[in-house]
Amino acid sequence: xxxxxxxxxxxxxxxxxxxxxxxxxxxxxxxxxxxxxxxxxxxxxxxxxxxxxxxxxxxxxxxxxxxxxxxxxxxxxxxxxxxxxxxxxxxxxxxxxxxxxxxxxxxxxxxxxxxxxxxxxxxxxxxxxxxxxxxxxxxxxxxxxxxxxxxxxxxxxxxxxxxxxxxxxxxxxxxxxxxxxxxxxxxxxxxxxxxxxxxxxxxxxxxxxxxxxxxxxxxxxxxxxxxxxxxxxxxxxxxxxxxxxxxxxxxxxxxxxxxxxxxxxxxxxxxxxxxxxxxxxxxxxxxxxxxxxxxx
Amino acid sequence: xxxxxxxxxxxxxxxxxxxxxxxxxxxxxxxxxxxxxxxxxxxxxxxxxxxxxxxxxxxxxxxxxxxxxxxxxxxxxxxxxxxxxxxxxxxxxxxxxxxxxxxxxxxxxxxxxxxxxxxxxxxxxxxxxxxxxxxxxxxxxxxxxxxxxxxxxxxxxxxxxxxxxxxxxxxxxxxxxxxxxxxxxxxxxxxxxxxxxxxxxxxxxxxxxxxxxxxxxxxxxxxxxxxxxxxxxxxxxxxxxxxxxxxxxxxxxxxxxxxxxxxxxxxxxxxxxxxxxxxxxxxxxxxxxxxxxxxx
Amino acid sequence: xxxxxxxxxxxxxxxxxxxxxxxxxxxxxxxxxxxxxxxxxxxxxxxxxxxxxxxxxxxxxxxxxxxxxxxxxxxxxxxxxxxxxxxxxxxxxxxxxxxxxxxxxxxxxxxxxxxxxxxxxxxxxxxxxxxxxxxxxxxxxxxxxxxxxxxxxxxxxxxxxxxxxxxxxxxxxxxxxxxxxxxxxxxxxxxxxxxxxxxxxxxxxxxxxxxxxxxxxxxxxxxxxxxxxxxxxxxxxxxxxxxxxxxxxxxxxxxxxxxxxxxxxxxxxxxxxxxxxxxxxxxxxxxxxxxxxxxx
Numbered sequence: 001x002x003x004x005x006x007x008x009x010x011x012x013x014x015x016x017x018x019x020x021x022x023x024x025x026x027x028x029x030x031x032x033x034x035x036x037x038x039x040x041x042x043x044x045x046x047x048x049x050x051x052x053x054x055x056x057x058x059x060x061x062x063x064x065x066x067x068x069x070x071x072x073x074x075x076x077x078x079x080x081x082x083x084x085x086x087x088x089x090x091x092x093x094x095x096x097x098x099x100x101x102x103x104x105x106x107x108x109x110x111x112x113x114x115x116x117x118x119x120x121x122x123x124x125x126x127x128x129x130x131x132x133x134x135x136x137x138x139x140x141x142x143x144x145x146x147x148x149x150x151x152x153x154x155x156x157x158x159x160x161x162x163x164x165x166x167x168x169x170x171x172x173x174x175x176x177x178x179x180x181x182x183x184x185x186x187x188x189x190x191x192x193x194x195x196x197x198x199x200x201x202x203x204x205x206x207x208x209x210x211x212x213x214x215x216x217x218x219x220x221x222x223x224x225x226x227x228x229x230x231x232x233x234x235x236x237x238x239x240x241x242x243x244x245x246x247x248x249x250x251x252x253x254x255x256x257x258x259x260x261x262x263x264x265x266x267x268x269x270x271x272x273x274x275x276x277x278x279x280x281x282x283x284x285x286x287x288x289x290x291x292x293x294x295x296x
Numbered sequence: 297x298x299x300x301x302x303x304x305x306x307x308x309x310x311x312x313x314x315x316x317x318x319x320x321x322x323x324x325x326x327x328x329x330x331x332x333x334x335x336x337x338x339x340x341x342x343x344x345x346x347x348x349x350x351x352x353x354x355x356x357x358x359x360x361x362x363x364x365x366x367x368x369x370x371x372x373x374x375x376x377x378x379x380x381x382x383x384x385x386x387x388x389x390x391x392x393x394x395x396x397x398x399x400x401x402x403x404x405x406x407x408x409x410x411x412x413x414x415x416x417x418x419x420x421x422x423x424x425x426x427x428x429x430x431x432x433x434x435x436x437x438x439x440x441x442x443x444x445x446x447x448x449x450x451x452x453x454x455x456x457x458x459x460x461x462x463x464x465x466x467x468x469x470x471x472x473x474x475x476x477x478x479x480x481x482x483x484x485x486x487x488x489x490x491x492x493x494x495x496x497x498x499x500x501x502x503x504x505x506x507x508x509x510x511x512x513x514x515x516x517x518x519x520x521x522x523x524x525x526x527x528x529x530x531x532x533x534x535x536x537x538x539x540x541x542x543x544x545x546x547x548x549x550x551x552x553x554x555x556x557x558x559x560x561x562x563x564x565x566x567x568x569x570x571x572x573x574x575x576x577x578x579x580x581x582x583x584x585x586x587x588x589x590x591x592x
Numbered sequence: 593x594x595x596x597x598x599x600x601x602x603x604x605x606x607x608x609x610x611x612x613x614x615x616x617x618x619x620x621x622x623x624x625x626x627x628x629x630x631x632x633x634x635x636x637x638x639x640x641x642x643x644x645x646x647x648x649x650x651x652x653x654x655x656x657x658x659x660x661x662x663x664x665x666x667x668x669x670x671x672x673x674x675x676x677x678x679x680x681x682x683x684x685x686x687x688x689x690x691x692x693x694x695x696x697x698x699x700x701x702x703x704x705x706x707x708x709x710x711x712x713x714x715x716x717x718x719x720x721x722x723x724x725x726x727x728x729x730x731x732x733x734x735x736x737x738x739x740x741x742x743x744x745x746x747x748x749x750x751x752x753x754x755x756x757x758x759x760x761x762x763x764x765x766x767x768x769x770x771x772x773x774x775x776x777x778x779x780x781x782x783x784x785x786x787x788x789x790x791x792x793x794x795x796x797x798x799x800x801x802x803x804x805x806x807x808x809x810x811x812x813x814x815x816x817x818x819x820x821x822x823x824x825x826x827x828x829x830x831x832x833x834x835x836x837x838x839x840x841x842x843x844x845x846x847x848x849x850x851x852x853x854x855x856x857x858x859x860x861x862x863x864x865x866x867x868x869x870x871x872x873x874x875x876x877x878x879x880x881x882x883x884x885x886x887x888x
Contacts, residue, residue, distance in 0.1 A: 035645060045367040045377060049359060050384050053331060056357050061648050063641060064360065064656065071637040074803075076842040081637060084841070087865035088642050211370075249380070250372040273383040341663040341673060345655060346680050349627060352653050360656065507666075545676070546668040569679035 001283055002103045002115045004124040004160045009167055012131065018282035019132050022057075023275060028285060029059035031294040035090045036284070037063040039081070040116065041072075041097045046249060046273055047116050047125070051094050054280035058295070063090060079105050086111045092287060112287045123156040126248055127164045129279035130157075133272040134165075134203055137244055142169035147197045150207035150229060150256055153180040157248045158207060173197055176207070176229050177220070194228075198235045206231055206247040206256045222255045231257040236264070244268045297579055298399045298411045300420040300456045305463055308427065314578035315428050318353075319571060324581060325355035327590040331386045332580070333359040335377070336412065337368075337393045342545060342569055343412050343421070347390050350576035354591070359386060375401050382407045388583060408583045419452040422544055423460050425575035426453075429568040430499055433540055438465035443493045446503035446525060446552055449476040453544045454503060469493055472503070472525050473516070490524075494531045502527055502543040502552045518551045527553040532560070540564045593875055594695045594707045595714040596752045601759055604723065610874035611724050614649075615867060620877060621651035623886040627682045628876070629655040631673070632708065633664075633689045638841060638865055639708050639717070643686050646872035650887065655682060671697050678703045684879060704879045715748040718840055719756045721871035722749075725864040726795055729836055734761035739789045742799035742821060742848055745772040749840045750799060765789055768799070768821050769812070786820075790827045798823055798839040798848045814847045823849040828856070836860045 001007070007015075022028070036055050040048050055062050065085070072081060082093060092112045095102065100119035117123040131141075138144060146165050152158045152174055162172045174181065175194040198204060209225070226232065231245065236258070239245075245257070245267045253259040262269060285295055297303070303311075318324070332351050336344050351358050361381070368377060378389060388408045391398065396415035413419040427437075434440060442461050448454045448470055458468045470477070471490040494500060505521070522528065527541065532554070535541075541553070541563045549555040558565060581591055593599070599607075614620070628647050632640050647654050657677070664673060674685060684704045687694065692711035709715040723733075730736060738757050744750045744766055754764045766773065767786045790796060801817070818824065823837065828850070831837075837849070837859045845851040854861060877887055 033649070035648070037641075040365060043365050043367055043369045045361075045372065046380055046384070048365075049333075049361065049381065049386075052359050053385055056331070056359070057329070063644050063648070065637075065641065066362070066365075066658070068365070069632060069635050069640075069658075069660070071635055071842040073635045074800075074842050075844070076637065077845075080842060080845075083862065084638055084865055085641065087862040088638070088869055089645055089866070090641075208370075250367040250370050250376060252371065253373075253376075270379065270383040273380055274385070277384055336661060339661050339663055339665045341657075341668065342676055342680070344661075345629075345657065345677065345682075348655050349681055352627070352655070353625070362658070362661075364661070504666075546663040546666050546672060548667065549669075549672075566675065566679040569676055570681070573680055 001124055001287060002113065003122040004127050004164045007124070012128070012164065012168065015128055015279070015282045015286060016132050016135050018285065019128065019275065019278040020136065022278035022281045023132075023136070028281070028295045030288070031296055033061060034092070034288060034293055035061045035063050036092045036094070037065045037085055037090050038094045038116070039065050039067065039096070041067050041095070042117065044096060044116070046276060047096065050273070050276040051116065051280050054277050054284055057277070058281055058284060060284070077105075078102060079109070082106055082109055082111065082113070091291070091293070092284070112291055114283060114287060117156055119156070120154055121156050122160040124160055125276075125280055125283055126157050127160040128283060129272055129276040130161055130205070130246060130248075131164060131168070132275045132279050133246065133268050136275070137268070138202065141165065144170040144203065145173065145201045146170050146203045146205065147173045147175060147192070147201035148205045148207065149174070149194060149197070150176040151180050151209045152176060152207065154210040155207045157205075161205065173201065179219075195235065195238070198231070198238050199240070202240065202243050204231065204239065204243065204245050206245065208248065208250060208256060209252055222252070226255050226258075230255055231261060233258050233261065236261055236266075239266065246272055249273070297420055297583060298409065299418040300423050300460045303420070308424070308460065308464065311424055311575070311578045311582060312428050312431055314581065315424065315571065315574040316432065318574035318577045319428070319432070324577070324591045326584070327592055329357060330388070330584060330589055331357045331359050332388045332390070333361045333381055333386050334390045334412070335361050335363065335392070337363050337391070338413065340392060340412070342572060343392065346569070346572040347412065347576050350573050350580055353573070354577055354580060356580070374398060375405070378402055378405055378407065378409070387587070387589070388580070408587055410579060410583060413452055415452070416450055417452050418456040420456050421572075421576055421579055422453050423456040424579060425568055425572040426457055426501070426542060426544075427460060427464070428571045428575050429542065429564050432571070433564070434498065437461065440466040440499065441469065441497045442466050442499045442501065443469045443471060443488070443497040444501045444503065445470070445490060445493070445527075446472040447476050447505045448472060448503065450506035451503045453501075457501065469497065475515075491531065491534070494527075494534050495536070498536065498539050500527065500535065500539065500541050502541065504544065504546060504552060505548055518548070522551050522554075526551055527557060529554050529557065532557055532562075535562065542568055545569065593716055593879060594705065596716040596719050596756045599716070604720070604756065604760065607720055607871070607874045607878060608724050608727050610877065611720065611867065611870040612728065614870035614873045615724070615728070620873070620887045622880070623888055625653060626684070626880060626885055627653045627655050628684045628686070629657045629677055629682050630686045630708070631657050631659065631688070633659050633687070634709065636688055636708070638868060639688065642865070642868040643708065643872050646869050646876055649869070650873055650876060652876070670694060671701070674698055674701055674703065674705070683883070683885070684876070704883055706875060706879060709748055711748070712746055713748050714752040716752055717868075717872055717875055718749050719752040720875060721864055721868040722753055722797070722838060722840075723756060723760070724867045724871050725838065725860050728867070729860070730794065733757065736762040736795065737765065737793045738762050738795045738797065739765045739767060739784070739793035740797045740799065741766070741786060741789070741823075742768045743772050743801045744768060744799065746802035747799045749797075753797065765793065787827065787830070790823070790830050791832070794832065794835050796823065796831065796835065796837050798837065800840065800842060800848060801844055814844070818847050818850075822847055823853060825850050825853065828853055828858075831858065838864055841865065
């Protein structure tokens with residue numbers, strides 16, 4: 001599972017059903033000894049930890065891999081690293097890497113690779129958990145209006161989510177600083193002013209400012225950003241009664257969202273994290289079953 | 297379990313009895329799948345590893361958490377980090393943090409937190425293992441004379457231990473460089489010159505010089521420190537026959553204690569480390585049982 | 593197991609037989625709870641991960657140890673660190689350390705230590721896996737001609753392998769830049785020009801240039817090194833039909849070996865990594881059984 005484009009809508013729905021079953025308490029354990037490893041070349045709490053927990057819940061053996069003490073420091077390439085883990089008996093790897101589409105150099109390797117985020121590319125497992133959270137809320141995607149706000153240019157979440165949501169029948173709108181849009185990337189996306197957007201959408205997805213990917217210094221102060229492009233208490237009040245708020249986190253509190261709204265009634269921010277474990281269990285199981293491994 | 301002040305003497309005695317049972321070979325395993333995570337924002341070998349082993353001995357699932365590769369590097373707060381782990385299904389966290397009383401910002405979180413050391417604050421699990429070591433030796437606390445020597449100002453061990461020992465009926469004395477005393481912190485403490493102290497005490501607890509917490513350069517050479525405030529061979533000879541030596545380690549050999557004395561007959565330094573695993577087993581079990589988890 | 597010199601030829605053969613049984617699917621699990629820890633003071637992917645997997649395959653409990661967040665940063669010595677782990681209940685440690693013969697300072701500790709590489713000293717578990725790979729290929733060592741090429745001076749693999757291979761009846765030849773030879777270390781070694789060597793040997797072991805151990809700047813460009821001392825496509829064609837290629841990896845592709853040859857038909861580079869897990873299972877089991885632990 002490398003990008004969300006790889007998945008047909010039927011496969012996405014199957015994953016959502018499996019994930020929802022896990023959310024409702026279903027237990028599934030590997031029938032044989034399976035070794036997996038999580039290769040995170042970028043910092044992560046949520047994605048890495050939720051894979052770690054999902055793997056343990058499925059009864060998999062998690063082999064630690066720490067980039068900072070690996071032979072990556074002796075100049076070993078990603079290809080040779082993954083090929084090595086395969087030779088050592090690892091059955092699946094999860095990779096987060098700062099390079100867009102890093103997985104292309106791994107094409108000749110037979111080992112299943114789950115993409116935990118590639119540069120500014122995609123973040124398909126985040127999309128599945130976001131979809132699950134929306135699906136649990138509304139029971140459908142057709143006709144839903146989804147707003148994605150903020151640092152679209154540097155966000156792999158924006159790209160993956162927009163693509164999947166459209167594929168499943170939702171309408172996707174964007175807002176935020178216009179200079180952070182990359183026209184090529186957001187095909188068919190409609191730009192809407194934030195104050196209009198908040199009144200219309202069923203789901204408002206706020207994106208983190210990716211400070212670490214902004215080469216140039218930001219042209220706007222964080223306080224100003226919050227007033228112009230953040231979810232303030234005023235804007236939250238303008239939202240439809242049943243509309244929900246999401247954010248892939250980590251959150252810059254008081255910037256993308258007023259700190260008091262992070263745990264407000266319509267926030268599904270922590271709910272989505274919870275779903276992250278169930279979504280990844282479904283994805284891991286799916287990938288391993290496709291290689292002949294069995295679960296009970 | 298955040299500070300030793302939280303614990304009534306009866307609870308302390310209960311923990312000591314449980315820990316002593318583990319020291320005598322008792323085995324206890326969780327009846328259900330329990331996820332725990334150890335968040336160490338400061339370096340540690342003993343405390344972290346003994347939690348890691350205690351958790352595995354209790355049959356818990358240990359979810360790795362590495363501060364240096366987490367979203368802490370994207371500016372995520374301790375509150376949001378712990379809240380995230382809770383959302384992901386972690387059932388208990390152990391935290392060591394450089395900030396005094398870091399746990400105050402976590403008060404609204406329902407997840408049990410065990411304090412593995414907070415800044416210059418307290419280190420309650422170290423206290424329980426020290427108490428266990430003393431209790432195994434003397435079978436009581438009432439009337440015992442305990443000397444705590446050294447870097448009292450920067451030591452969370454000194455504070456936690458002194459408080460608990462007094463609560464349980466022991467008499468606590470302090471020694472070391474007078475400029476390293478913080479009068480507010482050591483209420484009712486009696487300062488005694490080291491050469492007098494060593495002759496009187498049943499237990500001599502030597503503290504590590506916390507080089508990393510001394511902002512200013514130390515005014516005294518390490519060799520001079522050893523002569524004036526360290527346990528030299530001469531001072532060891534002056535101790536009572538049954539008196540024991542303790543040190544929370546890591547040890548600056550030849551500074552707080554003559555290197556040859558580290559493993560001498562009256563040293564309980566490594567014995568106390570061994571007890572660290574049993575003490576933490578008792579504490580973890582206690583905290584998890586209070587949340588309804590069962591052990592066999 | 594500290595150096596290959598510690599092992600009698602019979603013990604080596606016993607380990608190879610056990611390892612080969614694991615390679616053929618034999619399963620062996622510890623009968624009791626056994627705690628092990630891997631202390632890697634130098635970077636490693638292959639050795640560390642293969643120990644991690646071998647330990648899990650044997651049903652051992654692996655206690656994480658991260659040098660960078662341990663009390664090593666508070667100046668704790670290797671002796672005190674290992675003594676601490678022993679006190680905490682760890683039953684065996686694997687150590688890789690940058691200091692030659694680091695294990696000498698651990699002599700008084702009762703805990704079994706497996707050497708995962710010491711400075712420019714030895715790397716005995718790598719030798720066992722190399723021997724296993726050769727044994728699987730030829731069914732014997734007597735009379736085999738082995739060529740070791742490259743950075744012999746800085747290679748612990750060269751020293752350990754040459755010693756063991758001679759002990760078992762093989763003939764060992766060396767090649768590479770003459771200034772990288774340390775006459776003292778390579779007793780009885782015969783230096784042969786590379787173009788002659790490749791035609792003669794049954795096994796060609798290429799060594800990685802240990803850039804991190806070359807204090808001085810290398811006097812030769814990497815391209816020139818490849819032409820003069822690397823395995824080029826031309827040299828590979830001159831090899832005997834049944835001869836195999838090995839490299840302890842990580843590989844500097846295009847330097848020690850043409851990148852296209854890394855996965856060529858006569859390469860056993862990834863096969864040897866696979867064997868690394870089986871060799872380490874045999875070594876761990878052997879060390880633990882000698883301390884009275886049982887396996888089923």
